[in-house]
Amino acid sequence: MKNIFSLKNILIILAVVMLCAIIFYLSLKKSEYNPESKIENWNLYQEISNREDKWIGAGDCSSVPPSSNEFNHFKDLIGSDSMKKLVLSGNFELVITPNFLSWTNEKFLNFNHDDSAICAAGGRYPLKAYSDKLLWSGVCGSGIMPESGTPAYKDFIQCQKSENVVRDYFQSR
Numbered sequence: 402m403k404n405i406f407s408l409k410n411i412l413i414i415l416a417v418v419m420l421c422a423i424i425f426y427l428s429l430k431k432s433e434y435n436p437e438s439k440i441e442n443w444n445l446y447q448e449i450s451n452r453e454d455k456w457i458g459a460g461d462c463s464s465v466p467p468s469s470n471e472f473n474h475f476k477d478l479i480g481s482d483s484m485k486k487l488v489l490s491g492n493f494e495l496v497i498t499p500n501f502l503s504w505t506n507e508k509f510l511n512f513n514h515d516d517s518a519i520c521a522a523g524g525r526y527p528l529k530a531y532s533d534k535l536l537w538s539g540v541c542g543s544g545i546m547p548e549s550g551t552p553a554y555k556d557f558i559q560c561q562k563s564e565n566v567v568r569d570y571f572q573s574r
Contacts, residue, residue, distance in 0.1 A: 458476065
């Protein structure tokens with residue numbers, strides 16, 4: 402009877418086990434750094450508990466005559482309700498809120514062009530409306546690019562990559 406525990410057989414088994422472990426590790430790493438796999442995975446979003454962080458839109462638009470009071474009404478509603486955030490690579494934020502007013506995607510996205518709703522650079526902008534929730538997109542930085550070679554620059558570049566992935570994700574749907 403042949404010995405199945407020969408050195409050759411042990412090395413083959415060890416190589417196969419190592420190859421399987423490497424493939425498994427790489428698949429975990431790919432999903433860990435793949436923002437696409439996280440965008441609509443609502444379980445990954447964390448509750449925002451600090452009231453000062455529960456905001457949407459950009460700027461104080463009170464000086465602009467309102468084209469609609471709906472957005473301001475929504476901002477009043479959201480202050481005390483559930484709001485969750487997912488931070489992607491480079492501190493790029495996605496935020497979900499309830500869709501209290503049953504906005505369609507078209508209506509929701511139109512607020513991006515309404516100066517009485519969004520009137521400043523920076524902030525959280527309408528990205529996609531679902532029947533039960535609204536997805537808001539953050540921005541990368543303050544509008545001024547950090548100095549090349551600094552940690553802030555590296556974060557800015559990572560943020561832009563995440564922002565591009567999110568934009569491409571929704572354009573392809």
